[in-house]
Amino acid sequence: MGIVDAGTALHLAVALDGAPGGEPPPAVPAPLAVWADRAAEAERGLLDLLTLDDSHAPPPGAGFILGDTAGEAAERSREVALRQVTAAVALTRIGQLWGADLSGRDPDDPPPPPAGPPGSPAAGLYARAAAEGLSIRELAIRSLLRHTFVGTPAEVAARIDGNAQTGAADGYILAGHLNPVGFDEFTDRVVPHLQERGVLRTAYTEGATLRENLGLTARQPSAVR
Secondary structure (H helix, E strand, O other): OOOOOOOOOOEEEEEEOOOOOOOOOOOOOOOHHHHHHHHHHHHHOOOOEEEEOOOOOOOOOEEEEEOOOHHHHHHHHHHHHHHHOOHHHHHHHHHHHHOOOOOOOOOOOOOOOOOOOOOOHHHHHHHHHHHHOOOHHHHHHHHHOOOOEEEOHHHHHHHHHHHHHHOOOOEEEEEOOOOOOOOHHHHHHOHHHHHHOOOOOOOOOOOOOHHHHOOOOOOOOOOOO
16 A cells, blocks of 8 residues: 555545435425535535536446445445335336336346347346346346445445555545435545545645646646647
8 A cells, every 4th residue: 555645646526416226306305405514524524526416317426335344334235225226116227228118027037038139238238147147126236326335444445545546546426325415424434544545635725726626737838839
């Protein structure tokens, strides 16, 4: 593990993307005070920015599930997936990908062969389901959810740090599984580990531009011809 400049090595954002995993949107949108509180929480975690999206689509970005042990995190990830991707959501999702009505099928059964050509995306998913023994619901979970980081806070921080050190990724948009409050756990449990590793800032810098606040080098003016 190498120590890098805390102001430039890693950039984190959080996406508050409505109701994740196909859950129905709330009948009444959250009041403005809720989103203001979430913005304050992002600032407490010293994140770069947060995005608000009330489309209620499955969230983009890097999802995270934490536990006190790796086994607990894995079990929690499974429980969250089953809670977010209901039987109806799974049948609708795979039915859309297959171009077929699967509403009468058991979501715990294997998916039926798709009608598309062998090289189609549906054919690829079907081959994956057959190879791994996945049910319709399990395949829907794979296609809908992005639990990018699953583990203890220290393990998640180590993976993020490792990706930053190797250049695999210098930043993520975080997507908690309980929006809009799901990233509190990341702020409290993962951010301190990232700070100890020297990969995440311990305070905001006071730059005059967004480029400076992100720790980027000044852009050189183009040569005049």
